[in-house]
Structures are given as structure tokens and as C-alpha cells.
Amino acid sequence: MIRTLLRVLGPEYAPPVRRTVALMAATAVAEGLSCALLVPVLRALFGGDPGGALPWLVAFGAAVAGYAALRYLSDLSGFRVGTSLLHGVYHRLGDHLARLPLGWYGPGRVGEVSVMAGRGVLQAIGVIAHLLAPYVSACVTPLTIVAVMLAFDWRLGLAALAAVPLVAAATRFTGRSMAATDAERAGRDHEATGRVIEYLQAQPVLRTGGRTAERFGLLDDALHGLQRVSRRMTLAVLPGVVGLTLTVQAAFTGVLVLGAYLALGGGVGAAEVLSILVLAARCADPLLSLAELGGTLRVARAELVRLDTVLRTEPLPEPARPIRPARRDLEFASVTFRPDGRRVIDGLSLRVPEGQRLAVVGPSGAGKTTLLQLLARFHDVDEGAVRLGGVDVRAISTEVLRQQIAIVFQDVYLFDGSIEENVRLGRPDASAAEVRAAATAARLDEVVERLPGGWATNVGEGGALLSGGERQRVSIARALLKDAPVVLLDEVTSALDPVNEAAVHEGIERLMAGRTVVMVAHRLRTVRRADRIVFLDGGRIVEEGTHEELLRRRGRYAGYWSLTLTR
Incomplete structure (x- = not known):
């Protein structure tokens, strides 16, 4: 013992x-x-x-x-x-x-x-x-x-x-x-x-x-x-x-x-x-x-x-000689991922040039969120490679990789503290002016102004004292403050009311400007401006192209688009 x-x-x-x-x-x-x-x-x-x-x-x-x-x-x-x-x-x-x-x-x-x-x-x-x-x-x-x-x-x-x-x-x-x-x-x-x-x-x-x-x-x-x-x-x-x-x-x-x-x-x-x-x-x-x-x-x-x-559970291994990527393009090279023996991603290959936006759509369980998690190296792939700037993410140190990527998820978790403390998680050493600028870009300043405690308002455990849209604005402000060159977005507007959705969309547009972006969305209206769209099903790419190209093909994406118009 x-x-x-x-x-x-x-x-x-x-x-x-x-x-x-x-x-x-x-x-x-x-x-x-x-x-x-x-x-x-x-x-x-x-x-x-x-x-x-x-x-x-x-x-x-x-x-x-x-x-x-x-x-x-x-x-x-x-x-x-x-x-x-x-x-x-x-x-x-x-x-x-x-x-x-x-x-x-x-x-x-x-x-x-x-x-x-x-x-x-x-x-x-x-x-x-x-x-x-x-x-x-x-x-x-x-x-x-x-x-x-x-x-x-x-x-x-x-x-x-x-x-x-x-x-x-x-x-x-x-x-x-x-x-x-x-x-x-x-x-x-x-x-x-x-x-x-x-x-x-x-x-x-x-x-x-x-x-x-x-x-x-x-x-x-x-x-x-x-x-x-x-x-x-x-x-x-x-x-x-x-x-x-x-x-x-x-x-x-x-x-x-x-x-x-x-x-x-x-x-x-x-x-x-x-x-x-x-x-x-x-x-x-x-x-x-x-x-x-x-x-x-x-x-x-x-x-x-x-x-x-x-x-004794081993964390993901750190590279002995880490490489810092010089570019910001993304690539999946014949990636296969099988957690617990279940094939979630199956031989998938795609590339996102630096500064472009990729939208990933498809039915639930298709592996969309898993793609974002593999990019952020929440898991390691079983076969193939995920690359950032031509460098396998397994060859990049965790600290450097986290610096390169900002993530905004659908379910935002905020720590029990003030709004300003939660925004500063993006970059703790940021100045007050930088925090205010990020909040303004995310339209979080509107929320702060109507709260009696202002920036010192406590958000509660998990952000329970704020609405879903308000939590998303905090998350976007946090990502803007981080100023990472790669942005991953996962269903960020799927459960918002029209007012908050419009505000969050405005913040997202500012967040995506000039960055390499991979976004996952069920609401297809949010992906129309993407440079490229891939339709994922069963861990494989079924269709890919621009919004107009996919509509002309009258395939799976066009069918999904028609369903969104009738809702």
C-alpha cells in the first residue's frame, strides 16, 4: 500500500x-x-x-x-x-x-x-x-x-x-x-x-x-x-x-x-x-x-x-522536438478515427487553404463535431494525419497548438466569476482597452450596460445567470480577445432567438475576418458565405463545393437546404 x-x-x-x-x-x-x-x-x-x-x-x-x-x-x-x-x-x-x-x-x-x-x-x-x-x-x-x-x-x-x-x-x-x-x-x-x-x-x-x-x-x-x-x-x-x-x-x-x-x-x-x-x-x-x-x-x-x-492514464503524447507551423492552412489526410472501436471518421481527406472558410454540414452523428475536436487535438487519429500549416498536430506542442486555435462551441461553459474574468480567459494579460474592444466587437457591451453590476456581474456556475445568447457573446468576445489565426465554430447559433442570433452572427463575422475557419452548422443559412461546403455522413464526405454548386447538383445538400426553407 x-x-x-x-x-x-x-x-x-x-x-x-x-x-x-x-x-x-x-x-x-x-x-x-x-x-x-x-x-x-x-x-x-x-x-x-x-x-x-x-x-x-x-x-x-x-x-x-x-x-x-x-x-x-x-x-x-x-x-x-x-x-x-x-x-x-x-x-x-x-x-x-x-x-x-x-x-x-x-x-x-x-x-x-x-x-x-x-x-x-x-x-x-x-x-x-x-x-x-x-x-x-x-x-x-x-x-x-x-x-x-x-x-x-x-x-x-x-x-x-x-x-x-x-x-x-x-x-x-x-x-x-x-x-x-x-x-x-x-x-x-x-x-x-x-x-x-x-x-x-x-x-x-x-x-x-x-x-x-x-x-x-x-x-x-x-x-x-x-x-x-x-x-x-x-x-x-x-x-x-x-x-x-x-x-x-x-x-x-x-x-x-x-x-x-x-x-x-x-x-x-x-x-x-x-x-x-x-x-x-x-x-x-x-x-x-x-x-x-x-x-x-x-x-x-x-x-x-x-x-x-x-x-497513470497517459495524456496525449507531447512531441520530443516540437515544430511551430509557419502557415495557417488545415488538412485532413486519409483520417480514420475509431473511439471504442466505433468508426466515426472513415478515411476522410480535405484541405482548407489559409484564410478561407470551410462549412461542415450533415445529419446528427455524421462526425462533424469530431472533425473540430481532431483539429484541436482533443483526440489523436487512428490512421492518417491532421495538419496545421503542413505540420502534423501531433508534432506541435500543446501550448503552441492552443495558441493557434480559438473555439466557440454551442454549449458555452462559463466559470463562476465576473463577466470580465470569463472574457480574460482568452488572454489573461490583455489590457482593459483590449477587453473592451473585444466585447464591443462581440456586442457583449450591450449586455454589460444593462446589467446592474456591469463588468463585475457574476455569471453564476456554468454561466447560469446569463441567457444562452449572452453566454455566446461572452464566448465570442473571449475568442476575439485570444486573436488566434484559426477559428473553429460548432453550432453557435442553433438555439438562439432572432435578436441574439443577429448579434452573435455579427460577432462571428468579425471573429472570422482574415482567419482560417471551420464551422459546423445545422442552420444552413449560416454557411452560405463559406468558401467551401462539405456534406458529411457516416464519417465520409458525400458532397463538397460552394453553396451554389451544391444546389445545382440537387443532391443531399440541396435536400437539406429545401428542408430549411420550409421550416
């Missing part, structure tokens, strides 16, 4: 963790050795010279004080290292999630990442701060006491030592019993979290449908599933916990019986037997806590494994 923890944390955190574990182990040994001093104390008290116990009592007090100091230092080290690691893991996880390809964020990832970034990280890092010290103590202190018992009387020591493999076997059995349901419980946990998020997001729909008093079936099913698997986990662990308790009690009883037999036979003095039994009783408490600690550690270890799995 420590290896997994160090792998999750990264090499820079390994030294403090190792030092903390070593300090905890030394503390546990000191605890066992301080308990060992009870033997001469009790021997003197119950022997012929009670006054001889005084030096041993002083030594025992000094040993306890030393143990207390070590315990304080080890606990303090655990808390400090745990706090430092928590900060580091959150940063490492956040940085890694930002580098993972967009294709990784499939269905169910919201719930999984929410659980992982919340309770999962806290449980994993809580191992150092809260669990590791008592677990090390429960393992090392009894072994130290057994070693002391061997030194005082090898027969009683061997009797205690014989219990070690039995306790280890019971603990291992409990772990295996729990592991069988760990993965299922984690899956149910993630599913339930995702359903809770879905339930909250679906409130407008549920209330509009008059179903506020009804239970949300999918959420109920997820919670009931979580309840069932939790019950199975409890029943699976119960035999191991009972078995561990019986093993510890049986070992103590065996030492007690052997000690009584040796004392009655005269092989060992009563004082020695009493001392050994006190030590054996001291072993029992930490051993009995192993079941509870082990269960908690297994849950934490499962979270560590999931964190490790995510952190």
Missing part, C-alpha cells in the same frame, strides 16, 4: 513519507519495549524485595516519557505530511485531469471524478494523518512484545509467537472477503453520485412535468443498489472479524494455560507468569483493532488504486 501511495504522490514526496513511516515504526517499538519493563517491576513487587522495584519503576517512567515524545513527534509528522500531501495530490490530480484527452471524459466520469476528488482523495491521504500510525502500532508493538516474551521465557514466547501466522491468516481472510465487494461498491458509489448530480440538474424538467412529488427512479435504483452492496460487504466481512477475535482470544487463553501449567510445575515463578500475562494482554488490544483498521485501510487503498489508475 505504501508503494501505491508513493506512486500516487510522486517521487518528490517519497522522503518525508518514508521518514514518517520510520518514525511511526520506532514509536511502536518504543511502546513495546516500555511495556517490557513491566516484567522486572512485577517480578520485584511480587518477589522477596519489593523495594527493588523502584529503579525499574523509574526506568519504566523514563521509557514511557520517551515513548510519549516519539508518539507526539510521529503524530505531528503524520499530520504535517498528510496536509502537505493533500495539497500536492489535489494539484497533481487537477493538472493531470487538464492534460487528459477529451475522449477520456465519457459517460459516468462526472460521478467518478466527483467522488475521487472529494471523499476519495481525503480517504487516501488520511492514511498518513490518521490510519498509518495506529496500524503500524497494531502490527509492530505486539511483535516487539513477543520478542520480549521470548527473551524472558522461550516457552511462553513460542506460544505467543505461534499466534502470529493465525492472526495474519485471519486478517488476510477478512481482506479477501472485503475485496470481493470493494469494486462493486465503488462502482455503485460513483453511479449514485452521478445520479444525484443528474437529479439536481433535471429539476427544471421534473418540475415542468409536475413530478416534484415523485421519486426519481434512476436515483432510487442507484441508492438501493448501493445499500444492497454495502449490506453484502458487511456480511462478507463479519466471519473474518469474528475469526480474528476468536484467534486472539484463543492465543491469550493458550498462553494463560501454559503459564499456569509452568507455574504449578515450578518451571516458572508466579511473578514471571503474571508479568508475561500482562504483556500478552497488552498484545491483545492492538491485534483486535486490526480488523477495523484493516477494513478502513482497504477502503483507502481502493481509493489509492483508483487515483493511481487515473494518474
Whole structure:
């Protein structure tokens, strides 16, 4: 488990963790050795010279004080290292999630990442701060006491030592019993979290449908599933916990019986037997806590494994010798893309000269948005190449590629902050004048003027306090401020009212001026001014040409155009 923890944390955190574990182990040994001093104390008290116990009592007090100091230092080290690691893991996880390809964020990832970034990280890092010290103590202190018992009387020591493999076997059995349901419980946990998020997001729909008093079936099913698997986990662990308790009690009883037999036979003095039994009783408490600690550690270890799995997920590879493109033309060269074995783009080839506009149209599921994602390198192609300025996007560094491309999607996400902060995401170092100019070009200034907070108006989580058209204007202003030479547009006006659509179109025209553009649109009126139009279906180009050429051919595009006119 420590290896997994160090792998999750990264090499820079390994030294403090190792030092903390070593300090905890030394503390546990000191605890066992301080308990060992009870033997001469009790021997003197119950022997012929009670006054001889005084030096041993002083030594025992000094040993306890030393143990207390070590315990304080080890606990303090655990808390400090745990706090430092928590900060580091959150940063490492956040940085890694930002580098993972967009294709990784499939269905169910919201719930999984929410659980992982919340309770999962806290449980994993809580191992150092809260669990590791008592677990090390429960393992090392009894072994130290057994070693002391061997030194005082090898027969009683061997009797205690014989219990070690039995306790280890019971603990291992409990772990295996729990592991069988760990993965299922984690899956149910993630599913339930995702359903809770879905339930909250679906409130407008549920209330509009008059179903506020009804239970949300999918959420109920997820919670009931979580309840069932939790019950199975409890029943699976119960035999191991009972078995561990019986093993510890049986070992103590065996030492007690052997000690009584040796004392009655005269092989060992009563004082020695009493001392050994006190030590054996001291072993029992930490051993009995192993079941509870082990269960908690297994849950934490499962979270560590999931964190490790995510952190070991490879981001898209960076080029060893990145190339900066000198031109701004775009090209798809025999591109095939098969996410999860499903062919979305099939041997597609096309080229967009620098400064021209390409419009991509076609039915839903044809692969239009995927083309934009491949250009922005949200995914890597399976075959062929996507090129910017004649350079394969895989040979361009991520930072440079992002600088070359501005993207405006249909679903705009705004961060919970002011309008100005969201616009500045396009170029954080832009001056106030540049921000205002971009806002004016996107007609965002009209929105700002009518808001009581002006530029400082908070947009809410996801931009919920703004309308769809207002969010699009913020997105266009952000893209204008970025001033990238390549612009990708994805259905930016498909859900806007006429007023906002006109404003957004005006902003889009300014954004596209002098740039290489690839736009996806269902409303074909928005693509008439494109230099070239391709009709996509099944990941292949069915037709291509200008608007007038495609209408004269009376093919698929002409049919789509006729449908838009009749709406």
C-alpha cells in the first residue's frame, strides 16, 4: 500500500513519507519495549524485595516519557505530511485531469471524478494523518512484545509467537472477503453520485412535468443498489472479524494455560507468569483493532488504486522536438478515427487553404463535431494525419497548438466569476482597452450596460445567470480577445432567438475576418458565405463545393437546404 501511495504522490514526496513511516515504526517499538519493563517491576513487587522495584519503576517512567515524545513527534509528522500531501495530490490530480484527452471524459466520469476528488482523495491521504500510525502500532508493538516474551521465557514466547501466522491468516481472510465487494461498491458509489448530480440538474424538467412529488427512479435504483452492496460487504466481512477475535482470544487463553501449567510445575515463578500475562494482554488490544483498521485501510487503498489508475492514464503524447507551423492552412489526410472501436471518421481527406472558410454540414452523428475536436487535438487519429500549416498536430506542442486555435462551441461553459474574468480567459494579460474592444466587437457591451453590476456581474456556475445568447457573446468576445489565426465554430447559433442570433452572427463575422475557419452548422443559412461546403455522413464526405454548386447538383445538400426553407 505504501508503494501505491508513493506512486500516487510522486517521487518528490517519497522522503518525508518514508521518514514518517520510520518514525511511526520506532514509536511502536518504543511502546513495546516500555511495556517490557513491566516484567522486572512485577517480578520485584511480587518477589522477596519489593523495594527493588523502584529503579525499574523509574526506568519504566523514563521509557514511557520517551515513548510519549516519539508518539507526539510521529503524530505531528503524520499530520504535517498528510496536509502537505493533500495539497500536492489535489494539484497533481487537477493538472493531470487538464492534460487528459477529451475522449477520456465519457459517460459516468462526472460521478467518478466527483467522488475521487472529494471523499476519495481525503480517504487516501488520511492514511498518513490518521490510519498509518495506529496500524503500524497494531502490527509492530505486539511483535516487539513477543520478542520480549521470548527473551524472558522461550516457552511462553513460542506460544505467543505461534499466534502470529493465525492472526495474519485471519486478517488476510477478512481482506479477501472485503475485496470481493470493494469494486462493486465503488462502482455503485460513483453511479449514485452521478445520479444525484443528474437529479439536481433535471429539476427544471421534473418540475415542468409536475413530478416534484415523485421519486426519481434512476436515483432510487442507484441508492438501493448501493445499500444492497454495502449490506453484502458487511456480511462478507463479519466471519473474518469474528475469526480474528476468536484467534486472539484463543492465543491469550493458550498462553494463560501454559503459564499456569509452568507455574504449578515450578518451571516458572508466579511473578514471571503474571508479568508475561500482562504483556500478552497488552498484545491483545492492538491485534483486535486490526480488523477495523484493516477494513478502513482497504477502503483507502481502493481509493489509492483508483487515483493511481487515473494518474497513470497517459495524456496525449507531447512531441520530443516540437515544430511551430509557419502557415495557417488545415488538412485532413486519409483520417480514420475509431473511439471504442466505433468508426466515426472513415478515411476522410480535405484541405482548407489559409484564410478561407470551410462549412461542415450533415445529419446528427455524421462526425462533424469530431472533425473540430481532431483539429484541436482533443483526440489523436487512428490512421492518417491532421495538419496545421503542413505540420502534423501531433508534432506541435500543446501550448503552441492552443495558441493557434480559438473555439466557440454551442454549449458555452462559463466559470463562476465576473463577466470580465470569463472574457480574460482568452488572454489573461490583455489590457482593459483590449477587453473592451473585444466585447464591443462581440456586442457583449450591450449586455454589460444593462446589467446592474456591469463588468463585475457574476455569471453564476456554468454561466447560469446569463441567457444562452449572452453566454455566446461572452464566448465570442473571449475568442476575439485570444486573436488566434484559426477559428473553429460548432453550432453557435442553433438555439438562439432572432435578436441574439443577429448579434452573435455579427460577432462571428468579425471573429472570422482574415482567419482560417471551420464551422459546423445545422442552420444552413449560416454557411452560405463559406468558401467551401462539405456534406458529411457516416464519417465520409458525400458532397463538397460552394453553396451554389451544391444546389445545382440537387443532391443531399440541396435536400437539406429545401428542408430549411420550409421550416
